Amino acid sequence: MTRKQRRMTIIGGSLAVLALAAALVLNALRDSIVFFSTPTMVAEKHVQPGKRFRLGGLVQPGSLQRGDNLAVTFEVADGSAKLPVAYKGILPDLFREGQGVVAEGALDANGVFKADTVLAKHDETYMPKDVADALKKQGHWKDDYGAQASGGAKPAATTAQGNSQGAVR
């Protein structure tokens, strides 16, 4: 086998593997990625029941209800819209009313969001980045959420950031 043939074999093999990977990626992109929405976006876009997505917003104060066998329901709000969420299981350590939450699941026929995962990536000064960005975009960003992060002396500012580690899923 000449050098040229050898090189062609290797290049051909590489292209084959690359094509395989590209096909796999394109195929996976069709149905395995999950989009992020807020309650407002859900209301505007008329998301189909059964289509998986991530719902982010604030847990509406007073909406948390615990049922039998670890069933919980609560509402996720983003200032202009609300969406009821049903979940069965143990809520993360950092789940609290009035604070940011991201839930993954799908709408059922009644318009209730059936979550199979609830993430609460925050502590008392922090909320999930997705939620904060979405709220900011809609103009519902309250100053007090960000006050500690943007104002204050340098040590205070890094303190608020230093806190952003509390991710529990």
Add this chain to the structure above:
Amino acid sequence: MIAEAGHYALVLALALALIQSFVPMIGARLRDPALMNVARSTALAQLLFVGASFIALVTLHVNSDFSVANVYENSHSMKPLIYKITGVWGNHEGSMLLWVSILALFGGLVAAFGNNLPLSLRAHVLSVQAWIASAFYLFILITSNPFLRIVNPPIEGRDLNPVLQDIGLAVHPPMLYLGYVGFSISFSFAIAALIEGRIDAAWARWVRPWTLVAWIFLTLGIAMGSYWAYYELGWGGWWFWDPVENASLMPWLAGTALLHSALVMEKRNALKVWTILLSILTFSLSLLGTFLVRSGVITSVHAFANDPTRGVFILLILCLFIGGSLSLFAGRATALKQGGLFAPISREGALVLNNLLLTVACAVVLFGTLYPLAMEVLADFKMSVGAPFYNLTFVPLFALLLLAVPFGPMLAWKRGDLLGVTQRLLAAGVAGLVVIAIVWAWTRGGSALAPLAIGLGVFVIAGAVTDIAERTGLLRLPFATTLHRARGLPRSAWGTAFAHAGLGVALIGIVCETTWNSEYIATMKPNDVAQVAGYDLKLDGLLERQGPNYREMIAQFNVSRGGDALSVMTPSKRSFTTRGSSTTEAALLTRGASQLYISLGDVTAEGAIAVRIYHKPMVLMIWWGPVLMAFGGVLSLSDRRLRVGAPKPARAKQRLQPAE
């Protein structure tokens, strides 16, 4: 005083790194041995000063000196000593200091033990090493100084994030950094080779041990991080395809490819250009990982910082080094001479296939990690790419790779005999098929993929055993001969077998855990019994206890199986007053390779408690696999050390060159 001394030591280290960046380079140009030797002393001095700076920060944390902002924000006087020390790198500034300390450590090691390197190569390598170091010293001093004082010192600190108050923090980040940063050595060697425009098999022989050391630590670091997440986060997951995990997986994949291609270069003097490119890419992925974790573009458990100036600074470093090294590569690579010929079916060919699949798998992970970020910036919508994506992309590619793994070491160099190898692997293949049949019959009606994957794992392990058996003539020759041969076998052959078998072990663990994991979630009152996978778990009661800097509620479970009492498990929930947050401490009961896992939820108004109980079959094999791989690496490394001194004539010739 200590804080200022630490700060000053860091500034001195920067100054030394700047000298080291230029003087040896100029020395190599002028062929002046004195100037080139400057690299050695500055590298050692740099290590000394960074070490001093790091020890200063540790001392501040141990002494709970809250006049230093970093200590105030991440420590607490009541925190146990071990977490005071590990808390040093449990935050952005401290972990960056650890990063540069390890960088200086590797530079110092090259300086101290690189006596067999040609003088100009060593000068170039240490110079490149110093460029990286200078960039990161500047980054720390300008954007993330850990020694900043607070004007009015508070009395008490804000405590370390409770999730991080665990022994895992003592082991995981240093290990991971030894891996990440260790790849800087192969990067520096690659850049040095490009600058010198000369590269040969000896180059690969010098680079391989360093790559291997970094790879061993990265392997253990990733496995350790995975086990830590498994027991600490409280819901039994051990890999989330989180961007931060991907950030460590990508250098591992590229580094594994590099290990294998350096082998081809060392033995056959081929794949030179590719090996150089892989060295550059591996460290670039380490830098990318540092950027993803440190800049806060991705918010996750590990993202400590979200200060944009830091992100922009690291992005600049990233662009400078990746862009610069790739342009140098583009300009110089064609000048490197072509190496030896080989047929597509040969050991070299198998290693090329290994490299192809590993780099493509790495590219897939890179795509999955960056695609959501790119979409957010370009198309302004958010999405996440999680396990389903990687199951459809990464998993098939890796399955192909695993299928090929047993063939590689058995093919001959230059021209291999695929049919012969297949015949020799027949026993391994039959073992795999038998296991598939048994598992399939045993779990009738279940998923068809799981038995196939377990069979693949068995095939990989049996293939590794076959390789050793073939080499030692096991069952063919008298046992004494076999024993004699086994002793004479190069350590690297044993290393290969262990590392490859480790892959199979991990695969079996992963498949068993994900397929036959059983879960029980309910609220339990005292004296309630939960039945999971044949085990009876009786909740005896709840009790409260005061820890050093937390209060904890402990639930006591009596575990029995078929009426025989086995053990007592005590999961707990800790609430940390300083941060107003709580953590779940899961309880684990190991039975062989399987584990029972209990974590607690909230207490309801009626005094019942929410519990999550898992039975995870063969879960420990997931981490035994990487441990085996790392052990294989260590074996191979011990072989290498003996071999490094071998090609003396070549070395003597190169030594003379500067004097010409």
